[in-house]
Amino acid sequence: MEMQTAGTNKRADIAARAIEIIDQNKSAEGPLLPILHGLQEEFGYVPPETLPLVANALNLSRAEVHGVFTFYHDYRSHPAGRHVLRICRAEACQSMGGDALAERAVELLGIDWSETSADGAVTLEPVYCLGLCACAPAAMLDGEMIGRLDDEQLQEIATEVRL
Numbered sequence: 001m002e003m004q005t006a007g008t009n010k011r012a013d014i015a016a017r018a019i020e021i022i023d024q025n026k027s028a029e030g031p032l033l034p035i036l037h038g039l040q041e042e043f044g045y046v047p048p049e050t051l052p053l054v055a056n057a058l059n060l061s062r063a064e065v066h067g068v069f070t071f072y073h074d075y076r077s078h079p080a081g082r083h084v085l086r087i088c089r090a091e092a093c094q095s096m097g098g099d100a101l102a103e104r105a106v107e108l109l110g111i112d113w114s115e116t117s118a119d120g121a122v123t124l125e126p127v128y129c130l131g132l133c134a135c136a137p138a139a140m141l142d143g144e145m146i147g148r149l150d151d152e153q154l155q156e157i158a159t160e161v162r163l
């Protein structure tokens with residue numbers, strides 16, 4: 001019973017904070033992306049239960065909001081792991097062996113794209129150009145850019161994130 005109350009309170013807190021973020025941004029021009037961005041910044045992901053609140057506030061259908069949310073790879077629907085590894089899947093990185101490295105990352109971490117490992121250690125996300133094409137293949141670990149990623153570095157990362 002107590003656990004249920006805690007869960008209900010948490011949901012109410014998320015909704016209250018989400019409404020504040022929506023209110024702060026809804027009069028901006030093109031408010032949907034800034035709102036989604038604000039929600040992700042606040043919670044580390046965009047709680048799915050906040051999407052209907054966004055739709056209501058902006059007079060959009062839930063399907064429209066959901067469509068935009070899923071179109072952008074930057075938004076998460078679940079909390080991320082303690083570490084986030086993003087690997088560039090765009091053309092310049094692909095042409096420098098990025099595809100093989102991406103497959104290797106999936107294999108080493110034992111998770112698929114946009115998944116978080118069961119121990120909560122790491123989330124693996126695709127990204128489409130990090131602006132580091134000159135140093136392809138590129139990746140980003142916890143916000144830090146990595147250029148000329150190779151198999152050895154990937155192995156180190158896979159070990160480090162689990163320490």
Ligand code: FES
Pocket residue numbers: 088089090091092093094128129130131132133136137138
């Ligand atoms: S294509 Fe990968 S960093 Fe630009």
